[in-house]
Amino acid sequence: MNNNQQQTKWSQFLSLIVVFFFWGFVAASNDILIPVFKKWFVLSQVQSQLVAWAFYVAYFVGSVIFFIISIKTDILQKFGYKKTLAVGLVISAIGAFLFVPAASAASFWFFLTALFIVGLGFSVQQIVANPLAIKMGSAQTGAHRLTMAGGINSLGTTIGPILVGIALFGMGNKEESTPKNENLTKIEVVKNEYQIHKEELSKNILELRTDNEDEPAKVNQVISIVQTNISDLEKEMTSIDQNASADESQVDAYSTKLGEIKQRSTNISYPIGFVKEHLKLVKTPFIVLGIAFILVAIFMLFSKIEDPAKEEEAIIDEGSEKFSVLKYPQLYLGMLAIFLYVGVEVSIISNLPALLHTKEFGGVLEYNIAPFVSLYWGSLMIGRWNGSINVFNISKISNMVLKFIVPFIAFIIIIIANELSGRSVSQFYIYAIWIVAFIIMSFIGGKNAGKTLMIFGIAGAVMMFLGLVYPDKEIAKYFFISGGLFCSIMWPAIFDLAIAGLGKNTGKASSFLIMMILGGGIIPLVQGYICDFDLTDKAGIMGLTWTHFSYVVPIVCFIYVAFYGFITPKILKKQGIIMGEIEDSAH
Structure with a gap:
C-alpha cells in the first residue's frame, strides 16, 4: 500500500x-x-x-x-x-x-x-x-x-x-471568587476568613433545620456541635474587633485558633440524609x-469506521516469544x-x-x-x-x-x-x-x-x-x-x-x-x-x-x-x- x-x-x-x-x-x-x-x-x-x-x-x-x-x-x-x-x-x-x-x-x-x-x-x-x-x-x-x-x-x-x-x-x-486580600491588613484578612467559615456553617444549620430524613435527635446533636463552632468563631471575631492593631504574633494566634475550629468543622459527621441531599x-x-x-x-x-487492514498478521511470532x-x-x-x-x-x-x-x-x-x-x-x-x-x-x-x-x-x-x-x-x-x-x-x-x-x-x-x-x-x-x-x-x-x-x-x-x-x-x-x-x-x-x-x-x-x-x-x-x-x- x-x-x-x-x-x-x-x-x-x-x-x-x-x-x-x-x-x-x-x-x-x-x-x-x-x-x-x-x-x-x-x-x-x-x-x-x-x-x-x-x-x-x-x-x-x-x-x-x-x-x-x-x-x-x-x-x-x-x-x-x-x-x-x-x-x-x-x-x-x-x-x-x-x-x-x-x-x-x-x-x-x-x-x-x-x-x-x-x-x-x-x-x-x-x-x-x-x-x-x-x-x-x-x-x-x-x-x-x-x-x-x-x-x-x-x-x-x-x-x-x-x-x-x-x-x-x-x-x-x-x-x-475575587481575591479579597488586596489592600487589607493581616488582621482584616484573618477576620474575613473567620466570617467566610461562619457563613458556611450558618448555611449548614439552616439546611439541617429543614432535614426531615434523619432522626431528630441526631440532627439536633449535629446542630449543637455546629453552633458551638459558630459561637467560638463569633467570640474570636469580637476579640479581633477589639484588637484592630494586633501584632504579628497575635495575628498568628488568631489564625491558629481558626485552623483548630476549621479542623473541628471538618470532623463533623453529618446525618446520612443530610449528606444524601448534598450528594444528589x-x-x-x-x-x-x-x-x-x-x-x-x-x-x-453504525458508523462507517473501517477496521484497519490486518497488516500485522504477517509478523512472525518468533520475536514476541523471546520478548523480555x-x-x-x-x-x-x-x-x-x-x-x-x-x-x-x-x-x-x-x-x-x-x-x-x-x-x-x-x-x-x-x-x-x-x-x-x-x-x-x-x-x-x-x-x-x-x-x-x-x-x-x-x-x-x-x-x-x-x-x-x-x-x-x-x-x-x-x-x-x-x-x-x-x-x-x-x-x-x-x-x-x-x-x-x-x-x-x-x-x-x-x-x-x-x-x-x-x-x-x-x-x-x-x-x-x-x-x-x-x-x-x-x-x-x-x-x-x-x-x-x-x-x-x-x-x-x-x-x-x-x-x-x-x-x-x-x-x-x-x-x-x-x-x-x-x-x-x-x-x-x-x-x-x-x-x-x-x-x-x-x-x-x-x-x-x-x-x-x-x-x-x-x-x-x-x-x-x-x-x-x-x-x-x-x-x-x-x-x-x-x-x-x-x-x-x-x-
Missing part, C-alpha cells in the same frame, strides 16, 4: 475524537469530586485521594486483562476496532449510571466502585482509540491525528471541571455522561518514567484543593476550586496546542509566530470559559508570565524528544521548588499550577524514547507502558499521606504546613523524568539508534 496516497478519513476520525474528549472531561472532573467527598464523607487527605486511585488503577487492571486475553486471541482483529470501542463505552456508561445509586446510598466505596468501572471502560477505549486514530489514513500523518485528538482531550480537561462545578455548586459569584447533585452530570457514552457507542456501531522487558533498558526505565509522569500530573492537581484550602493559601472553599482546576488542566491544553503546530508544513517564521500566538489563544479560551461560568478570573492574568517561560523552553527543546523531556523535567522540578519557597502565596500557587505546562509534552516524549528500536515487539511494549498509568492512582496517595501529617503535627516542617511540603513529591518525579530524557538517547545510541523528532500527543 502506498501510505503517502492514503488520505485521512476525516468523517470517521472526527467521530472518534469525541472519545478523547470524554477521557479528559472525566479525569479532570475527578478533581472537583475530591474536595466534595472529603467534606461530606469526613475523609483524611490520603483517603480522598482514593478517588484518583480508583480511576487510574482501573487503567492498569483493564490493560492487564486485555493483555492476558490477547495472548490467546487478537481481540481487535477478531471483534473489530469499533465493536471493541463500543464495548469500552458501554462499560464506562455502566460506571457513570452507578453514580445514581452511589449518591442515593451516600456510600464513598460505592462511588469508588463506579469510578473504577468508568476507568475500566476507558482502558479499553485507550487501547483501541490510539492505534485506530493513527491508522485512519497515511502512516506519515498518524502522529498528526493523534496530536489533534490530544488537543481535544485537553479541551475536555479544561471545561470538565467548569461544567461539573456548575452542576454541583451552581453558577459562580464573581464577588465571592453529583447524579446529574454522570447521568448525562452515561447517556452520552451510550449514544456514542451506538453511533460507533529487561532486554530493553529504554523500555523498563520508560515504564517508571510513565508511572511517575502520570502520577505527578494527577497528584499536583488532586492535592491542590487541599493546599488552597490552607490558611496561608487563602482558605479557598470547595465551590471556588473549579477555576484553578480548569487552569491546571488548561495548561496541558496550552502545551499540547503549542506542540501541535509542529505537525503543519509551514515556514519557519510562521511556525515561530504561531508558537507565540496559539498558547495565548488557548489561555483566552480558559479565561472566557471561566468568566461565562460566573467566576472572576482576573487574578489569572499574571499566569501569562509562566506561559511565556514555557514557550521559550519549548524553543530550546525543539523537536528532540530527549532534550525536550530533560528541559521540561528540570523546569517542572524548579517550578515545584519555587512554589515551596516563594514568600507570596498568591504567586506561589501558580508555580504549582504551571506543572501542567511542563507535563503537557511528556507522554509522547517518553513513549517515543521507550519504544525506540523494539520493532515487532512495539505492541507488547506499548501495553506495558499503558499499564504504568497506574502511577496516577499511587503517587497522589503518597502525597496525600504526607498532607495528613497536618492532622497530628500542627507545627509543620521547615516553616511549611505538611500539605505545602508535600509538593516535594512532584519534585522527585520531575527529576527522574529529566534523568530519563538525559540518559535514554545515550542508551539508544549504543544500540545504534538515533532518535528523530518528537510528535506531540496525549494519554
Whole structure:
C-alpha cells in the first residue's frame, strides 16, 4: 500500500475524537469530586485521594486483562476496532449510571466502585482509540491525528471541571471568587476568613433545620456541635474587633485558633440524609455522561469506521516469544518514567484543593476550586496546542509566530470559559508570565524528544521548588499550577524514547507502558499521606504546613523524568539508534 496516497478519513476520525474528549472531561472532573467527598464523607487527605486511585488503577487492571486475553486471541482483529470501542463505552456508561445509586446510598466505596468501572471502560477505549486514530489514513500523518485528538482531550480537561462545578455548586459569584486580600491588613484578612467559615456553617444549620430524613435527635446533636463552632468563631471575631492593631504574633494566634475550629468543622459527621441531599447533585452530570457514552457507542456501531487492514498478521511470532522487558533498558526505565509522569500530573492537581484550602493559601472553599482546576488542566491544553503546530508544513517564521500566538489563544479560551461560568478570573492574568517561560523552553527543546523531556523535567522540578519557597502565596500557587505546562509534552516524549528500536515487539511494549498509568492512582496517595501529617503535627516542617511540603513529591518525579530524557538517547545510541523528532500527543 502506498501510505503517502492514503488520505485521512476525516468523517470517521472526527467521530472518534469525541472519545478523547470524554477521557479528559472525566479525569479532570475527578478533581472537583475530591474536595466534595472529603467534606461530606469526613475523609483524611490520603483517603480522598482514593478517588484518583480508583480511576487510574482501573487503567492498569483493564490493560492487564486485555493483555492476558490477547495472548490467546487478537481481540481487535477478531471483534473489530469499533465493536471493541463500543464495548469500552458501554462499560464506562455502566460506571457513570452507578453514580445514581452511589449518591442515593451516600456510600464513598460505592462511588469508588463506579469510578473504577468508568476507568475500566476507558482502558479499553485507550487501547483501541490510539492505534485506530493513527491508522485512519497515511502512516506519515498518524502522529498528526493523534496530536489533534490530544488537543481535544485537553479541551475536555479544561471545561470538565467548569461544567461539573456548575452542576454541583451552581453558577459562580464573581464577588465571592475575587481575591479579597488586596489592600487589607493581616488582621482584616484573618477576620474575613473567620466570617467566610461562619457563613458556611450558618448555611449548614439552616439546611439541617429543614432535614426531615434523619432522626431528630441526631440532627439536633449535629446542630449543637455546629453552633458551638459558630459561637467560638463569633467570640474570636469580637476579640479581633477589639484588637484592630494586633501584632504579628497575635495575628498568628488568631489564625491558629481558626485552623483548630476549621479542623473541628471538618470532623463533623453529618446525618446520612443530610449528606444524601448534598450528594444528589453529583447524579446529574454522570447521568448525562452515561447517556452520552451510550449514544456514542451506538453511533460507533453504525458508523462507517473501517477496521484497519490486518497488516500485522504477517509478523512472525518468533520475536514476541523471546520478548523480555529487561532486554530493553529504554523500555523498563520508560515504564517508571510513565508511572511517575502520570502520577505527578494527577497528584499536583488532586492535592491542590487541599493546599488552597490552607490558611496561608487563602482558605479557598470547595465551590471556588473549579477555576484553578480548569487552569491546571488548561495548561496541558496550552502545551499540547503549542506542540501541535509542529505537525503543519509551514515556514519557519510562521511556525515561530504561531508558537507565540496559539498558547495565548488557548489561555483566552480558559479565561472566557471561566468568566461565562460566573467566576472572576482576573487574578489569572499574571499566569501569562509562566506561559511565556514555557514557550521559550519549548524553543530550546525543539523537536528532540530527549532534550525536550530533560528541559521540561528540570523546569517542572524548579517550578515545584519555587512554589515551596516563594514568600507570596498568591504567586506561589501558580508555580504549582504551571506543572501542567511542563507535563503537557511528556507522554509522547517518553513513549517515543521507550519504544525506540523494539520493532515487532512495539505492541507488547506499548501495553506495558499503558499499564504504568497506574502511577496516577499511587503517587497522589503518597502525597496525600504526607498532607495528613497536618492532622497530628500542627507545627509543620521547615516553616511549611505538611500539605505545602508535600509538593516535594512532584519534585522527585520531575527529576527522574529529566534523568530519563538525559540518559535514554545515550542508551539508544549504543544500540545504534538515533532518535528523530518528537510528535506531540496525549494519554
